Amino acid sequence: MKIFDFQSTTAIQRLFLLRTIAIILQLSSVIAISLIMSLQIPLLPLLIIIAIETAFHLLSIFYFKNRTANHKGILIQILADVTFLTILMYFSGGATNAFVSLLLMPIVIAAVSLPTRFLLLISVSSVLAYTGLLFNMPTHSMHHMDMSNHFIGMWANFLLSVIVVTFVVGAMANAITSRERLLAAQREEQLRKEQLLALGVASSQVTHQLATPLGNLQLLFDELIEDYPNDQAVLSMQHPLKQCTSQLGYFRTLATSIRENKTEVYVIKELIEQLRDCVQLNFPNVNLNIILDDLLEQHKIEADAMLLPALLNLVQNAVKANEDNNSQDIELNAYIHANALNIKLRDFGRGISTKQISLGQQLVKSETGLGMAVLLSNSSLERLGGSLKLYNHTKQGAIAHVSLPTV
The missing domain is CATH 1.10.287 (Helix Hairpins)
Incomplete structure (x- = not known):
């Protein structure tokens, strides 16, 4: 028998599960208080509110069945919970209701599901809801029982709880999320x-x-x-x-x-000339158009023997991309920006798909292979403190953008 794994669910699925439980408890409590405990409560308005909440809940489940909920979608759902809970409290004693502290629950859910700005919005909404319930309590509750100071104290305690949950739980949730992202990145790096x-x-x-x-x-x-x-x-x-x-x-x-971890200092223009010679030797039919920045003469880079093969691998990929479009042109633009050598290698093929954007980060299966050449190039560049980005040109083809620190 498969046990339900709460951690494997998405944020919106956990929210729907908690709301389902809440609706069942709300309906059970209202019926129990009215019929078993024989207390005088406005039964019909409460049942209508729960019915509307149930309808909203079912529509939300249907809407997000085949959609991914973003932060704004979850925010709307939690604000709806605050609204329904506030209205239920209004018809069942307001701030005198023993369950008024449940207004903290949406804040807790928001703390582990939403960014800080949305968490603050939920917190302010809950505080305003509690304040509204406090100012709209029945007159006999404030004067006949002389409990005004007690209820104001409860409000102050609620406000303090909101502050603690918002900042402490929110900070802990952000720290856990950041650590999980770091661990995921480390796992991907280890796999690579x-x-x-x-x-x-x-x-x-x-x-x-x-x-x-x-x-x-x-x-x-x-x-x-x-x-x-x-x-x-x-x-x-x-x-x-x-x-x-x-x-x-x-x-x-x-x-x-x-x-042996051997490195040497390269003059950038000489490196580009070496790359040009390799391209002409290995791909004699390619028209390599090189555009060089005047600032290149003032900078050098430190690299090992794998730099030139890494760049040549990118040229080879550009040549393959051109073959699909019957083109022989490749454009190489080298310039200095932010103390780094930037090399943009553009082909004139059909561009790269969304799936191929991750080439260089992992092996991606395609009709032409697994992208091992780009993966090896990216690994060589990262070892030298550089980076590789792949994206489509605005007009035609794709660009392999290499960035390397200068010395």
Whole structure:
């Protein structure tokens, strides 16, 4: 048998559950007081108010069945509870009602569900409701029983309770919410680090496993080139083998640099020129339009060997995005803002979807892959104290916005 998990429900669902219980208790109390205890209360007005509250409750449940309640929606619901409770108290003794302190309940609910400004609004509404009930008490309650000082004292006690609940409970709820957000962010960061570690381990294993067969192919090629120096099939193997050997050596250099935590200071213009050369080498058909700020000459950045591959990964993604739109243009805009190097890399593709906005933060499955290149680029940039943001251009294509601190 599945036990109801109160913590797994949303704020609006918890509010509806508490209101359902409240309506049942209200109806039971009114019937019990009128029939069993034989006390004189305006039965018909109270039943009409409870009926209206029930109708409002059912309409609210139906309205939020397929909708997500925002803070304003919850605020309206809690203000409605304050209103219904105040009217019930008005017809059943006002401030002399023993249950008048229930006006604190909406404040408690607001303290754990709403921002501070909305919590203050609920608190003020409850205090005004209690004050209105105090000034509209029956005359005999104030004079015949000579209880005016007692009721004013109850009002003062209620006001003090409201202040305590508003500030103490509200502060505790905000602290708990902030801690939960921090823990959630840490869990996501830990998961991302585990994914990156798994990718790193897999890459190292593949590189290690490729080294031996690549060495064997190189030996075989050396023998073939000696026996058949003019054979076109043999000659066509030379460039791919050289590329594989070069990339394998480059990967080992990167791994050593990361392991030893080696960094160097880059002149920004020289870094952009290196990136331009890599783009021309790897994507000769791409038209890379570079726009540089004059302030770049006055700044430098400190980075490791993974910076250039991280930027090249973003260029590769831009090239893939352009292929979907039969475009060859890529725009790179580099400038200095707030003591940081900003690089905006724009493609002229079809843009990115809402799902792809989270690329770089987590693996996102799509027709073209899992976004591992962007994830690795973002990880490299964050390790250097930078950041990566993806968003669509106002006219066409998408922008990868890189920010790195200058030295």
